[in-house]
Amino acid sequence: MEYTVDGKTIPADEEGYITNLSDWSPELAQVIAESEEIEMDDERWEVVNFLREYYEEYQIAPAVRVLIKAIKKKMGPEKGNNKYMYELFPYGPAKQACKIAGLPKPTGCV
Amino acid sequence: MSDVKKFLYVNRKAPYGTIYALESLEVVLIGAAFEQDVALAFLDDGVFQLTKSQETDGIGCKNFSPTFRALGDYDVTRLYVERESLEERGLTEDDLQEIMYEDEDDDWAEKPSICVISRAEMADVMAEQDVILSF
Numbered sequence A: 001m002e003y004t005v006d007g008k009t010i011p012a013d014e015e016g017y018i019t020n021l022s023d024w025s026p027e028l029a030q031v032i033a034e035s036e037e038i039e040m041d042d043e044r045w046e047v048v049n050f051l052r053e054y055y056e057e058y059q060i061a062p063a064v065r066v067l068i069k070a071i072k073k074k075m076g077p078e079k080g081n082n083k084y085m086y087e088l089f090p091y092g093p094a095k096q097a098c099k100i101a102g103l104p105k106p107t108g109c110v
Numbered sequence B: 001m002s003d004v005k006k007f008l009y010v011n012r013k014a015p016y017g018t019i020y021a022l023e024s025l026e027v028v029l030i031g032a033a034f035e036q037d038v039a040l041a042f043l044d045d046g047v048f049q050l051t052k053s054q055e056t057d058g059i060g061c062k063n064f065s066p067t068f069r070a071l072g073d074y075d076v077t078r079l080y081v082e083r084e085s086l087e088e089r090g091l092t093e094d095d096l097q098e099i100m101y102e103d104e105d106d107d108w109a110e111k112p113s114i115c116v117i118s119r120a121e122m123a124d125v126m127a128e129q130d131v132i133l134s135f
Helices: A026-035 A042-058 A064-075 A082-088 A093-100 B020-033 B044-050 B065-074 B083-088 B119-127
Strands: A002-005 A008-011 B006-011 B037-042 B079-082 B100-103 B109-112 B114-117 B131-134
Touching: A002 A026, A026 A093, A042 A064, A042 A082, A042 A093, A042 B065, A064 A082, A064 A093, A064 B065, A082 A093, B006 B020, B006 B044, B006 B119, B020 B037, B020 B065, B037 B044, B037 B119, B044 B065, B044 B079, B044 B083, B065 B100, B079 B083, B079 B119, B083 B114, B114 B119
Parallel strands: B006 B037, B006 B131, B037 B079, B079 B114
Antiparallel strands: A002 A008, B100 B109
16 A cells, blocks of 8 residues: 655555654645545544654554553543544544554554 | 453563564563453563663664553553572663553552562562463
């Protein structure tokens, strides 16, 4: 798979996770989100940015349970719950949001 | 859940040069996602995995040592380090990175995950386990 941003080709694996993490840009995130049929808004950007910070600090993409717990700690229970997160990312908050954030597939996802 | 088993992942190898250390950590994270009771043991050269200020640019490997600090988020809060293995390598607890977790049952107080124990105590820890996986 690959994405095209500003005429540039960005390689990705067969599931759509980009190959080189350094290829990521907010514009690319928009393109990936479109291919996932997700419209990026402030709430979704908040999660994507959170994941990028988490990766920067710990060098891993967290599993969904860990992500939701971490969001709850940082942003409160009204956001850190399954319902809210699955409304934002219906195909799995960790999987889809990590893909948009340009991170590897979360460890523990099969 | 009544079928939670006690898993101990035993790490005996240096962090880089072989894939064992990284693979062990990946398996730990996967195992923890399935809500098992997971603890880690570090002995022999495995104690080098927890040293602070690792710098891997020169060897072209990803420095995965920051990932140990995420273990608390996965409810992995016990990292046993063998004192004799540290001493044999001229290391002390001060050479290891600080790894904390938040205790849910104690008002989220921050507590250290690393526990330096003697070789004899390590044997006791191993005796308590249902499953021991060695890397």
